[in-house]
Amino acid sequence: MAITGVMRPGHIQIRVLDLEISRKFYRDVVGLVETGTDPQGRVYFKCWDERDHNSVILRQADRAGVDFVGFRVSDRAALDGFERALKARGLATDRLPAGEMLETGERLRFTLPSGHDFELYADKTHVGNGLGLVNPPPWGADAERGIAPIRFDHCLLYGPNVQENKALFTEVLGFRLVERILGPKEAGEPELAIFLSCSHKTHDIAFVEHPEPGKLHHVSLRMASWEKVQRASDIMGMNKVSIDIGPTRHGTTRGETIYAWDPSGNRFETFAGGYEPYPDWEPITWTFDEFGHGLDFPTGKLHESFLGVVT
Amino acid sequence: MAITGVMRPGHIQIRVLDLEISRKFYRDVVGLVETGTDPQGRVYFKCWDERDHNSVILRQADRAGVDFVGFRVSDRAALDGFERALKARGLATDRLPAGEMLETGERLRFTLPSGHDFELYADKTHVGNGLGLVNPPPWGADAERGIAPIRFDHCLLYGPNVQENKALFTEVLGFRLVERILGPKEAGEPELAIFLSCSHKTHDIAFVEHPEPGKLHHVSLRMASWEKVQRASDIMGMNKVSIDIGPTRHGTTRGETIYAWDPSGNRFETFAGGYEPYPDWEPITWTFDEFGHGLDFPTGKLHESFLGVVT
Amino acid sequence: MAITGVMRPGHIQIRVLDLEISRKFYRDVVGLVETGTDPQGRVYFKCWDERDHNSVILRQADRAGVDFVGFRVSDRAALDGFERALKARGLATDRLPAGEMLETGERLRFTLPSGHDFELYADKTHVGNGLGLVNPPPWGADAERGIAPIRFDHCLLYGPNVQENKALFTEVLGFRLVERILGPKEAGEPELAIFLSCSHKTHDIAFVEHPEPGKLHHVSLRMASWEKVQRASDIMGMNKVSIDIGPTRHGTTRGETIYAWDPSGNRFETFAGGYEPYPDWEPITWTFDEFGHGLDFPTGKLHESFLGVVT
Amino acid sequence: MAITGVMRPGHIQIRVLDLEISRKFYRDVVGLVETGTDPQGRVYFKCWDERDHNSVILRQADRAGVDFVGFRVSDRAALDGFERALKARGLATDRLPAGEMLETGERLRFTLPSGHDFELYADKTHVGNGLGLVNPPPWGADAERGIAPIRFDHCLLYGPNVQENKALFTEVLGFRLVERILGPKEAGEPELAIFLSCSHKTHDIAFVEHPEPGKLHHVSLRMASWEKVQRASDIMGMNKVSIDIGPTRHGTTRGETIYAWDPSGNRFETFAGGYEPYPDWEPITWTFDEFGHGLDFPTGKLHESFLGVVT
The missing domain is CATH 3.10.180.10 (2,3-Dihydroxybiphenyl 1,2-Dioxygenase, domain 1)
Structure with a gap:
């Protein structure tokens, strides 16, 4: 197979100082698509042309920065393989259960030598880009709401x-x-x-x-x-x-x-x-x-x- | 590894009716970079931002069309693996020796059910895009000679x-x-x-x-x-x-x-x-x-x- | 003065077969800004970056085509001068009173040798482009509603x-x-x-x-x-x-x-x-x-x- | 007539510290078209899509800056009219003879209240943009030589x-x-x-x-x-x-x-x-x-x- 293992940057959780101000900013100025809020109060966004349920997650906190970055891998076997390889290299890994993030499967988390929390996961619900999979137009209204990045x-x-x-x-x-x-x-x-x-x-x-x-x-x-x-x-x-x-x-x-x-x-x-x-x-x-x-x-x-x- | 096996479209050999007229057309109008002529008289081109020695090859013939299409694979082990898999599926495969095409390694050829000659190969000399690998500008003169496609x-x-x-x-x-x-x-x-x-x-x-x-x-x-x-x-x-x-x-x-x-x-x-x-x-x-x-x-x-x- | 006499194409009245279908088309697909309807039932539009009240006017009729085209001239003296010059050339001219079209002054009408009704006028109310005359942004929401031409x-x-x-x-x-x-x-x-x-x-x-x-x-x-x-x-x-x-x-x-x-x-x-x-x-x-x-x-x-x- | 009097910015004479370095810069980097050198040693350029013989003129000097700016007027009658009007306003004007600048007619010069030498002139030879006046392509080689501004x-x-x-x-x-x-x-x-x-x-x-x-x-x-x-x-x-x-x-x-x-x-x-x-x-x-x-x-x-x- 041509693309296997780690496929793409999947999500990033960002700390914001005022959740409502930030929600409005990411929704109305940056033009992300808001897709949900979880019981912890985190707000989920995706870019319009992404198919996964979420990619940018905001969490209210006392200081700005990044909580963690997650990459989607091709399948659960790949996830398991990476876990073995990371352990073999002496890195401590952790499993976060499916559902801890909205519409997202189990996540394998570890800390990079640079001190960043990094995750791999195999499952996140496809919600599509709003254009459908049959005869889609090249873009729609979400592509012009705010800055409206693709991904x-x-x-x-x-x-x-x-x-x-x-x-x-x-x-x-x-x-x-x-x-x-x-x-x-x-x-x-x-x-x-x-x-x-x-x-x-x-x-x-x-x-x-x-x-x-x-x-x-x-x-x-x-x-x-x-x-x-x-x-x-x-x-x-x-x-x-x-x-x-x-x-x-x-x-x-x-x-x-x-x-x-x-x-x-x-x-x-x-x-x-x-x-x-x-x-x-x-x-x-x-x-x-x-x-x-x-x-x-x-x-x-x-x-x-x-x-x-x-x- | 993330991208393995078949990596990319690598070369296509096209039949042309008048080699000199076609060479001028692909060089001056399409704006490809001419990289060589082989003993058979075939003319080799690359697009300016490709790093491999050649991608579009012209052969003089009585009728237009395509001789074959070749894809570059990640390495020789992949090439051998594909050969085994194709044979296991009952397809006849052939090996063309390294050097049969300029600056190109051994090629594994077989015929697709659609009747096209198709090739895989692991080696083709990197000649670069002319901008170098240290502090390169984003483009150079070749990017504006004729239509000048990227790849x-x-x-x-x-x-x-x-x-x-x-x-x-x-x-x-x-x-x-x-x-x-x-x-x-x-x-x-x-x-x-x-x-x-x-x-x-x-x-x-x-x-x-x-x-x-x-x-x-x-x-x-x-x-x-x-x-x-x-x-x-x-x-x-x-x-x-x-x-x-x-x-x-x-x-x-x-x-x-x-x-x-x-x-x-x-x-x-x-x-x-x-x-x-x-x-x-x-x-x-x-x-x-x-x-x-x-x-x-x-x-x-x-x-x-x-x-x-x-x- | 540098630009005098006839300044610009100002308005064009187009005949449409179904006023409501056409109004929706010019408003929602072409993305013109609707500025009014007159007692005759004509619908007035402007392009977003025009400052005059109207430029494209739709009139319901049995057959499509153009009723007339009007150009704005620099001032009333220019209008009078053109009237004299046209008459001197033997063309019949007519004056349509101010207000016959919404927010538009008196119009001088004559028929071109090509059979088109052509108008000159000196006055049409400035309504602006919606961005104001003090510290305006380069564009606004109207610039992305439908095709949204400038003028x-x-x-x-x-x-x-x-x-x-x-x-x-x-x-x-x-x-x-x-x-x-x-x-x-x-x-x-x-x-x-x-x-x-x-x-x-x-x-x-x-x-x-x-x-x-x-x-x-x-x-x-x-x-x-x-x-x-x-x-x-x-x-x-x-x-x-x-x-x-x-x-x-x-x-x-x-x-x-x-x-x-x-x-x-x-x-x-x-x-x-x-x-x-x-x-x-x-x-x-x-x-x-x-x-x-x-x-x-x-x-x-x-x-x-x-x-x-x-x- | 619609555009009369002062038509356009026509030429600007710039002082440069090293003529050869500047000539290369304006020709090869900025991508202007060099059209001549006069007996005073001034170097003349035009932008590729201008039709007049010159628009940017370089003069070697001890300090950088602008010598004068000239605007083309519609005709000699306009030039004479401006001379009368300027004098009536109490401004001293001067006439520089045709030919003092290459391919340029008589120039009316005066000093602006801001201290800039400013000129009006009615004649400068049309040399065209190199594409001809019959069936011209939209652009040619000069449009891609260096930065290649239009005008x-x-x-x-x-x-x-x-x-x-x-x-x-x-x-x-x-x-x-x-x-x-x-x-x-x-x-x-x-x-x-x-x-x-x-x-x-x-x-x-x-x-x-x-x-x-x-x-x-x-x-x-x-x-x-x-x-x-x-x-x-x-x-x-x-x-x-x-x-x-x-x-x-x-x-x-x-x-x-x-x-x-x-x-x-x-x-x-x-x-x-x-x-x-x-x-x-x-x-x-x-x-x-x-x-x-x-x-x-x-x-x-x-x-x-x-x-x-x-x-």
Whole structure:
């Protein structure tokens, strides 16, 4: 079979400071589709073109950040196989029961060397994208409500031990390195950032070396085109959303991007373009002196807020 | 590992009536990168953003059409595994030696139930996209020479026994059905067309039921955006390329498309957009009465030339 | 002053066969903004980014077509000046009182040599585009309701005596010829079609020589980009709007276009792109043998329906 | 006639510190078409889709900035009329002989209250856009050589006495105010910036109140689309052009923009989008507290370099 094992970024649970303000923001400004609230009070969203019941989950908390990230695997056998492999590697794993999250099966949870809670799961109810499976139009009303991203695309996480993360993702979880950013020559060019893919996206997850564990840099939401990225930027301006960078193009991944903050200070990205790498492709390297162009290709600027602000 | 087995459409050998006219057409109008000529006189091309040495090969012949289509597999072990599986299914397979095609390893060839010669191979030299692997710009001069597609995306083949092809691709080769077009209700809604993926593209290969075996409907070349599809249409107009349909959008796959003919009458497509399906997604079905919108979503027209003309 | 005399296409009154079906079509599918109904039962619309109260007016009638086209002039003195000039040329003119159309001042009406009723007027109430005149956002909700064109851009009218029209528009009304399409060489290359501008648009009105007087070929509605033209084509497909041609690009004017029919059979265009000519620019000529590329640049097809069907 | 008097921004003479470096920059990176060098050593360029012989002229000098800006008027009678009107207003005018600039007729020069040398002229040789006047394709090779703007669109000048400039342009030269930016409430909301049009562009020239006379803020070059603005940003990144702001959208004029500096420190803009105002439209006002969104609509940032750096 061609795509097996870990299939895709499935869900991310984000901590927000005021649930009602955040619900309105993610629903009306970001334009996600609200799909439910669970007994714990968490609010569930999906992007319009996703078929699974949920992908972005908000939890009220005292500080912003990410609770956990979950990836969907191809089937339960794969889930069991990953559990064995993780244990064999000495990682403690945990099973969260089906139903702990709405419409989601049993989840295998473990902590990454970077300090992030990470999950795998095989089951989440398909609710479809609202267009049906017979003679569907290419899009519908949900595709124009707010920014209206297509899907939860990837996330960038900050924490220590990125090399251990890399080994875990490439040796156990079937990911591969697509791009990387190196540190300064005088420091021996350590990998500051790694972009990992389990598909032929440029990244399904990415990590940046950072002393504090378990931090969120951004949640990335996929847009269909550069003109849709512009539309997102217009909607941000209309709603006085705080923008970090963009619209611009990354050198790394070639992606077209805007970074902005939600009302709790969690950064999110609206992201289009890029290229589609295959497993046999060698990774691309960005050296430290060109890091500015890797981040913001046109200007080459090293935006301080981008480098330093995480939740 | 996440992507294993059959990775991608790798090469297609097309028969052309006048090699020099065709070479000029594919190089200067379509904007492929010429990478070599072999002792048999075949001319090799790649699309600018492909990393393998070649993807579109022209052979002079008395009649137009397709000689064979080849897919790259993840490694030689996969190649051997497919050989065993195909033989176990009773298909005759053949090995073509490494080097029979330029910069290409040993190829495993067999004939599909639809009458097409089909190949798998594990090795083809990486020559890169000309931008390098260190601090690459997002594109270069080759991206604006002629139509300049990104990659050989897929092909649509016409022939008999499409259901047997479907079984072979889904049961042995690890593909899955992404979309399908049904025949009329009074005929019991047989599958007229199937779109098969080994990745998260909407199709890596597609088949249409047709009495004559081994026919080519079109070779599809990937464009980066709807504006690049327009640019392709302008270049076709400037060069008086014969256009079949488009620019328009397909209902099937949501792709943005133009179909045109090369100087030998082989149809090619310049194709952008679409969506990215995952293996757990159920296929989309187009019924016969909506087939027109599946083909040409805005107009719903059933273009006769599209349905009947193959090489 | 830089722009004086005739300023722009202001309104067009279209005959429709079923007022309620047409009102819904122009409001919900075309996405015009409904601004009123007058005592005669006429329904008034404007495009979202127009500031005047109305531009497209529907009148129920037994047969489709155009009642009249009106252009706004810079002021009442200009209106009086045109009246004198038209009378001096021997044309009968008529004054329709202010208020005969909603929110519209006195209109000077006369019949063109091509048999079309044509109007000039100096006053129509500004209602704005809904975004205000202080710190306006670039667009609002009306810009995404249906196809949502920006403005009534121009119309193409069919009738006899196009050369007399040309003389009238260029010698009296201050228009100039921007492009033209010639007939066959063996017929002496008469001007089959003329594109006239009173601004730096490629055309504010156009005429095609045709034996029957007073016919409407199409009303053109302006879109902001090629991607918005695609969005229009998607909405047409979703609503099973009958499309004549497109999306494609014209050779004449370089415009990006779709032609479709309203429920009464009146053709309308959704139109973007083109270039901005100045009064000192010499006109562009399309010869008869390249007329196909003038109409549909990529394909060069001479669409029969386009040439023959008018209302 | 509809467009008379001042027709368009025609030429701008820019001072550069190193002529050869600048010539290469404007030719190869900006992608202007070089059309000649005069006996004084000035280098002449045009944008590809302009028909006049030249629009951007470089002169080697010790400090960067603008020598003069010239607008083309409809004919010599208009030129004479403007001379009389300017003299009647008490302005000293000067006549520069035909041929002082390549392929350019007699120029009427005077100094604006803001300290800028300003010219009107009626004649400049048409050399065309290289596509011909018979059956032209929509674009050619020059449209993809470097950034390749369509035309010299407008310029923004900094200097004192902006209200006197406004009176001169609106009362004598036939311009009108399209947008304006006000100062703080506590200062009585003076007009800090005015955007003036002699056409239905949002601005043909703009002024910002500034103590030092005769300064250049930027030369604006027109792009065809938001995707072309992105392409410009990619080319800037490839060539390490120093970017001030963008890509982004202005609130004022709705324009899509990048600001960057040439090798001498002169700012230029690549500019698309916007809307097309008519003479009867009331101006749009930006208040001081929303000035950030007027400048950079998505972010609302008041970029200091934009506000302070001029040549």
